[in-house]
Amino acid sequence: xxxxxxxxxxxxxxxxxxxxxxxxxxxxxxxxxxxxxxxxxxxxxxxxxxxxxxxxxxxxxxxxxxxxxxxxxxxxxxxxxxxxxxxxxxxxxxxxxxxxxxxxxxxxxxxxxxxxxxxxxxxxxxxxxxxxxxxxxxxxxxxxxxxxxxxxxxxxxxxxxxxxxxxxxxxxxxxxxxxxxxxxxxxxxxxxxxxxxxxxxxxxxxxxxxxxxxxxxxxxxx
Amino acid sequence: xxxxxxxxxxxxxxxxxxxxxxxxxxxxxxxxxxxxxxxxxxxxxxxxxxxxxxxxxxxxxxxxxxxxxxxxxxxxxxxxxxxxxxxxxxxxxxxxxxxxxxxxxxxxxxxxxxxxxxxxxxxxxxxxxxxxxxxxxxxxxxxxxxxxxxxxxxxxxxxxxxxxxxxxxxxxxxxxxxxxxxxxxxxxxxxxxxxxxxxxxxxxxxxxxxxxxxxxxxxxxxxxxxxxxxxxx
Numbered sequence: 001x002x003x004x005x006x007x008x009x010x011x012x013x014x015x016x017x018x019x020x021x022x023x024x025x026x027x028x029x030x031x032x033x034x035x036x037x038x039x040x041x042x043x044x045x046x047x048x049x050x051x052x053x054x055x056x057x058x059x060x061x062x063x064x065x066x067x068x069x070x071x072x073x074x075x076x077x078x079x080x081x082x083x084x085x086x087x088x089x090x091x092x093x094x095x096x097x098x099x100x101x102x103x104x105x106x107x108x109x110x111x112x113x114x115x116x117x118x119x120x121x122x123x124x125x126x127x128x129x130x131x132x133x134x135x136x137x138x139x140x141x142x143x144x145x146x147x148x149x150x151x152x153x154x155x156x157x158x159x160x161x162x163x164x165x166x167x168x169x170x171x172x173x174x175x176x177x178x179x180x181x182x183x184x185x186x187x188x189x190x191x192x193x194x195x196x197x198x199x200x201x202x203x204x205x206x207x208x209x210x211x212x213x214x215x216x217x218x219x220x221x222x
Numbered sequence: 223x224x225x226x227x228x229x230x231x232x233x234x235x236x237x238x239x240x241x242x243x244x245x246x247x248x249x250x251x252x253x254x255x256x257x258x259x260x261x262x263x264x265x266x267x268x269x270x271x272x273x274x275x276x277x278x279x280x281x282x283x284x285x286x287x288x289x290x291x292x293x294x295x296x297x298x299x300x301x302x303x304x305x306x307x308x309x310x311x312x313x314x315x316x317x318x319x320x321x322x323x324x325x326x327x328x329x330x331x332x333x334x335x336x337x338x339x340x341x342x343x344x345x346x347x348x349x350x351x352x353x354x355x356x357x358x359x360x361x362x363x364x365x366x367x368x369x370x371x372x373x374x375x376x377x378x379x380x381x382x383x384x385x386x387x388x389x390x391x392x393x394x395x396x397x398x399x400x401x402x403x404x405x406x407x408x409x410x411x412x413x414x415x416x417x418x419x420x421x422x423x424x425x426x427x428x429x430x431x432x433x434x435x436x437x438x439x440x441x442x443x444x445x446x447x448x449x450x451x452x453x454x455x
Contacts (some may be wrong), residue, residue, distance in 0.1 A: 112333050148452045154374065172378060195392040200392070211381055
């Protein structure tokens with residue numbers, strides 16, 4: 001097997017293993033996601049046709065905030081336990097490390113969504129468990145994970161810690177948010193025409209990935 | 223002591239300052255006396271000249287921040303970072319002026335101060351990204367790391383702008399179609415066109431002047447710090 005692929009798998013395996021033993025990250029994300037879905041429902045008193053209009057937006061807000069909560073932890077954890085230095089001393093190309101960290105973040109987020117999406121379908125009574133919506137969810141989540149990985153590496157070294165991540169991530173991921181909400185809305189309401197949001201979402205992912213891949217070395221270096 | 227060595231540079235700033243002042247007065251004359259009052263919108267259309275020149279300055283500033291950020295990551299130097307930060311601050315100031323002048327223009331013409339139109343939304347997000355950019359250095363204890371992180375945001379932020387704009391544009395639109403930056407040439411009367419160009423030149427001078435002042439304050443602060451740290455004679 002290719003060396004880079006093995007390195008990626010090793011780091012992802014390590015991150016999953018740490019999470020399996022500690023469980024602090026996934027538990028927090030999952031509870032938060034379910035909680036915010038309930039809170040949104042209570043705050044907005046969603047009944048009738050409003051659900052169809054605001055539902056996709058609420059779903060993506062939940063995903064975005066849960067992602068910020070979870071991704072903020074991943075690098076802070078490495079930083080606090082001193083494992084980040086070990087990771088940086090290992091003979092891994094920074095780009096490869098970025099891909100590994102991105103994959104680990106993406107896996108955590110997808111696990112969170114595997115619970116949040118059915119909960120959303122249940123609480124909001126919207127048909128989101130379709131292949132099209134799941135594909136949109138993966139592409140949108142990838143966008144959040146790409147910039148989130150770069151920015152959380154920076155946030156871990158800052159005095160504000162996790163508080164810095166939303167300040168950086170929310171304004172820059174606006175295209176992902178709009179694209180994901182519109183695509184989900186079209187998929188649920190069966191709307192035809194309009195811009196090809198899924199294609200745009202993938203294009204945004206590619207742009208953000210390229211930039212982050214190149215800049216990650218500067219973000220993670222001690 | 224240090225000021226005398228920099229006497230030459232002060233000359234440049236004096237000329238620049240006077241040129242900006244004269245230019246500003248001339249721009250005011252052009253805007254309020256020379257150009258005709260717009261038929262439909264009336265006098266409020268005059269804000270257009272300030273509005274356009276400000277957003278030009280904002281984009282110029284953030285482009286320079288972008289270039290300086292790339293240069294900084296390739297070869298870290300305190301001077302490059304100071305340059306980027308000074309332009310970012312000026313950029314935020316002119317983005318603020320753009321947003322406020324746009325709101326003043328929007329109320330009588332659109333009937334509302336604010337609307338979630340692509341250009342308005344993009345400008346607001348632009349403002350937010352660079353406010354965070356300026357805040358970022360203060361959040362990081364190690365100055366070198368703070369500069370590096372700021373450079374990353376300076377690059378991602380600038381690349382993000384057209385993407386944000388496109389995404390919001392496909393989402394909804396209300397802003398008038400571009401009348402200045404068109405392939406067939408601008409749709410404006412020549413007198414308005416000259417005034418716009420003149421305002422842009424003067425505003426650029428103002429931005430350069432302000433950035434140079436900002437950089438000098440930085441230098442003075444550093445030499446003051448060096449004096450404080452040096453042993454007393």
